[in-house]
Amino acid sequence: MTTEKVEIFDTTLRDGEQVPGCKLEKRKKLEIAERLEAMGVDIIEAGFPISSPGDFASVKAISELIKNAKVCALSRAVEQDIIVAAEALKDAVQPRIHTGIGTSDIHIKRKFNSNQQNVLERAKNAVTFARNYAADVEFYAEDAGRTENSFLAQVCEVAIKAGATVLNIPDTTGYCLPEEYGQKIKYLKEHVKGIENVILSVHCHNDLGLATANSIAGIMNGARQVECTMNGIGERAGNTSLEEVVMILKQHEQYQFDTNIKTQMLCDTSQLVADIMGMPVQANKAIVGSNAFAHSSGIHQDGIIKHRETYEIINPADVGVNESNIVLTARSGRAALAYRAKQIGFNLSKLELDQVYQYFIKVADSLKTVNEKDLLGILKANGLKPTT
Numbered sequence: 153m154t155t156e157k158v159e160i161f162d163t164t165l166r167d168g169e170q171v172p173g174c175k176l177e178k179r180k181k182l183e184i185a186e187r188l189e190a191m192g193v194d195i196i197e198a199g200f201p202i203s204s205p206g207d208f209a210s211v212k213a214i215s216e217l218i219k220n221a222k223v224c225a226l227s228r229a230v231e232q233d234i235i236v237a238a239e240a241l242k243d244a245v246q247p248r249i250h251t252g253i254g255t256s257d258i259h260i261k262r263k264f265n266s267n268q269q270n271v272l273e274r275a276k277n278a279v280t281f282a283r284n285y286a287a288d289v290e291f292y293a294e295d296a297g298r299t300e301n302s303f304l305a306q307v308c309e310v311a312i313k314a315g316a317t318v319l320n321i322p323d324t325t326g327y328c329l330p331e332e333y334g335q336k337i338k339y340l341k342e343h344v345k346g347i348e349n350v351i352l353s354v355h356c357h358n359d360l361g362l363a364t365a366n367s368i369a370g371i372m373n374g375a376r377q378v379e380c381t382m383n384g385i386g387e388r389a390g391n392t393s394l395e396e397v398v399m400i401l402k403q404h405e406q407y408q409f410d411t412n413i414k415t416q417m418l419c420d421t422s423q424l425v426a427d428i429m430g431m432p433v434q435a436n437k438a439i440v441g442s443n444a445f446a447h448s449s450g451i452h453q454d455g456i457i458k459h460r461e462t463y464e465i466i467n468p469a470d471v472g473v474n475e476s477n478i479v480l481t482a483r484s485g486r487a488a489l490a491y492r493a494k495q496i497g498f499n500l501s502k503l504e505l506d507q508v509y510q511y512f513i514k515v516a517d518s519l520k521t522v523n524e525k526d527l528l529g530i531l532k533a534n535g536l537k538p539t540t
């Protein structure tokens with residue numbers, strides 16, 4: 153079976169750090185960059201060096217530290233931005249300059265008060281200029297999601313001719329539907345001269361909750377790099393979640409895509425980013441939320457205890473979680489009570505279980521969850537003693 157590699161481009165330290173309140177000092181950025189590299193991220197977007205002296209210093213320090221991953225710095229299609237990005241990347245083993253410009257009508261008219269011809273020229277000049285400083289230049293067509301496909305194809309062609317190695321097709325405003333975004337990538341694959349010589353990249357925002365679905369649609373239609381962040385943090389409603397894309401590709405083996413991510417590091421890395429950025433992960437977040445492997449209803453608990461795969465499609469160990477969590481609540485049944493009691497040394501007979509369950513359910517009704525201490529109290533109140 154031949155699998156195709158999808159490169160993971162992590163922008164937690166750039167798009168993720170743009171979130172209000174998530175600004176990080178250099179030391180913290182280095183800690184995250186080191187972890188991302190250890191986890192197997194292929195490209196780390198370290199920052200936007202022209203934006204501030206602090207960001208410049210962080211990109212420079214990450215460039216000095218990181219040896220295996222490529223280090224990328226953002227710039228606008230502006231010469232001074234590119235010069236400063238190149239300077240910050242000077243010591244990187246594998247530097248990449250990321251430059252680009254808005255391509256949708258609304259960006260061209262309202263942001264630049266310009267026209268398509270001028271955007272084509274600026275795209276060409278920016279990539280040509282960046283290639284003087286780096287062999288690896290990624291071009292982004294900002295708001296590609298709302299850019300008419302035929303013009304987007306023209307921009308991509310110009311960028312390729314000027315020397316771009318990667319083309320980023322961002323759905324900057326998170327507007328596209330998966331079908332539409334997938335078709336956009338397919339259209340570019342079929343209509344852009346030289347596209348076979350570059351990597352197409354997806355960069356999706358989550359304004360309609362579709363960032364991950366759109367990224368996957370892009371991959372299915374020919375993209376081979378996905379831009380994403382840990383926990384999906386990013387501007388507004390965030391970016392595509394790294395952990396979601398990686399696990400979708402892993403769990404759906406039939407599509408034969410692979411990444412370099414050591415998935416067992418996902419949960420710890422998620423926690424590290426959440427702690428450092430002060431952005432807690434919602435409990436029901438896919439893959440890394442605290443409830444992602446927790447089961448509280450009696451029917452589900454009974455199934456999980458009999459055979460884990462009845463209600464879990466991911467082995468928790470694959471993402472660094474010790475085991476599935478059987479949470480005792482007023483919705484739990486006898487199977488879960490017996491299971492949790494056994495875990496703390498009480499092997500209950502059928503009679504004991506029937507008796508203690510009636511008591512348990514009354515206590516559980518007054519609590520959100522029944523923790524280990526509560527359970528011990530319940531068992532002892534019923535005159536039970538540990539059997540092991």
Ligand code: KIV
Nearest residue numbers: 167292294295322324
């Ligand atoms: O969302 C976007 O368009 C971006 C670009 C700057 C790559 O983040």
Ligand code: ZN
Nearest residue numbers: 167322324355
């Ligand atoms: Zn973005």
